[in-house]
Structure formats: C-alpha cells, structure tokens
Amino acid sequence: MQMEEFNIDLKERLKRCGFREDFNWDTRFDLKTEVGKYIISTVDLGLDHNIFGPKPLYYETMIFLTENFRKSFEERKENCFEYYQERYSTEDEARKGHKKAVEIVKKYIEEGEKGDIQKGE
Numbered sequence: 001m002q003m004e005e006f007n008i009d010l011k012e013r014l015k016r017c018g019f020r021e022d023f024n025w026d027t028r029f030d031l032k033t034e035v036g037k038y039i040i041s042t043v044d045l046g047l048d049h050n051i052f053g054p055k056p057l058y059y060e061t062m063i064f065l066t067e068n069f070r071k072s073f074e075e076r077k078e079n080c081f082e083y084y085q086e087r088y089s090t091e092d093e094a095r096k097g098h099k100k101a102v103e104i105v106k107k108y109i110e111e112g113e114k115g116d117i118q119k120g121e
Contacts, residue, residue, distance in 0.1 A: 019046040020058065029059065029091055031098050035105045038081060039064045042098035049087055057087035059094035061101050080113070081105070 029044035042061040050057040063081035086101065088094040 018048070020048075029094065031095070033098070033102050034066060035102060036109045037066050038079075038105050039066050040098060040101045040105060042094050042101070044091070044094070055089050057089055059088040059091065059097075061086045061088075061094065061097050063101060063105060080108075 023044065023046035025046070028046065029042075031040075031042040033040045040061065040063050042059060045058055045060055048056040048058060049060065061084075063079075063084045065079045084101070086097050088097050
C-alpha cells in the first residue's frame with residue numbers, strides 16, 4: 001500500500017469514526033504552555049465530546065505535571081490539577097480557556113500552591 005492510499009484511507013476512517021469534516025490530525029489546534037512544574041494543554045479532539053448535549057464540545061484543556069515531575073503514580077498524586085478539565089465548542093473559546101487555565105496555575109504557584117484550584121482563588 002502506498003502512502004497516498006494510506007492517507008486517503010486514514011481520512012476516510014476518521015470520518016467514519018465521527019471526526020469533524022474539517023478535522024486534520026496533522027494540523028490540528030494544539031497549545032502547550034509550561035508554568036513551573038505544570039503543563040497546560042489545550043487540543044482539538046476532533047470528536048464531539050458532548051454526545052447528549054445541545055452544543056458540540058471539540059476542544060479540551062487539561063493540566064499535567066511536566067515529565068520531570070511525573071515519575072510514578074504516587075508522585076502523580078501531587079498534581080492537584082489531576083482532574084482539571086474544561087471543554088469548548090470553538091477554537092476561540094479554547095484559546096480563552098487555555099489562557100484562563102494558565103492564569104489559574106500561575107496564581108496557584110504565586111500563592112505558595114494553596115487555595116481553591118478549580119476556581120483559581
């Protein structure tokens with residue numbers, strides 16, 4: 001099988017799996033910002049992750065520990081943002097949400113890693 005045929009097959013497979021028509025894995029929206037020991041990641045998922053809701057959610061922001069701090073499951077528990085997740089319908093919303101998550105992490109670090117992390121207070 002030639003590479004061109006594979007790419008056509010891949011695009012068709014993505015479409016059959018429910019990916020947006022305009023979704024392109026190679027050029028998808030992907031923001032990463034490192035703040036201290038955290039990485040804020042916002043990506044285009046390509047799929048609607050709001051199956052039963054009225055508004056599609058294609059983008060997602062999550063916060064992870066950087067590789068240097070992600071050595072074991074026990075150390076992962078130190079990531080107070082382990083369950084932080086926000087989803088958005090548009091790229092513009094995703095950019096704003098990414099910026100908000102970066103600000104939450106910065107504020108959390110500035111305050112000595114104390115406070116309500118979900119609200120950024």
